[in-house]
Amino acid sequence: MPAECGTTGGYQKHRRDGTKTCKACRAAQTAYNQQWSASSPTYKRNNRLMSRARSRALAKLAEQHPDEYRRLYQQTVTELRTA
Numbered sequence: 001m002p003a004e005c006g007t008t009g010g011y012q013k014h015r016r017d018g019t020k021t022c023k024a025c026r027a028a029q030t031a032y033n034q035q036w037s038a039s040s041p042t043y044k045r046n047n048r049l050m051s052r053a054r055s056r057a058l059a060k061l062a063e064q065h066p067d068e069y070r071r072l073y074q075q076t077v078t079e080l081r082t083a
């Protein structure tokens with residue numbers, strides 16, 4: 001079944017294809033996230049902690065592999081600008 005706009009599957013398809021998410025897909029994804037977040041009280045706290053851990057791990061990785069990090073960073077900037 002093809003993913004249709006206005007569904008979380010449609011949102012994921014936009015992300016996979018690298019196309020700009022449309023309003024209907026963003027709304028579907030936001031509703032899903034809110035529902036999921038409300039059903040899991042510790043979600044926000046855990047998510048904050050995991051977000052901080054990701055940032056710190058990324059900083060350490062960038063320190064250990066500065067050239068590769070710069071290359072990946074520039075590549076990602078280019079990808080985002082052309083998306």
Ligand SMILES: [Zn+2]
Nearest residue numbers: 005010022025
């Ligand atoms: Zn869409």
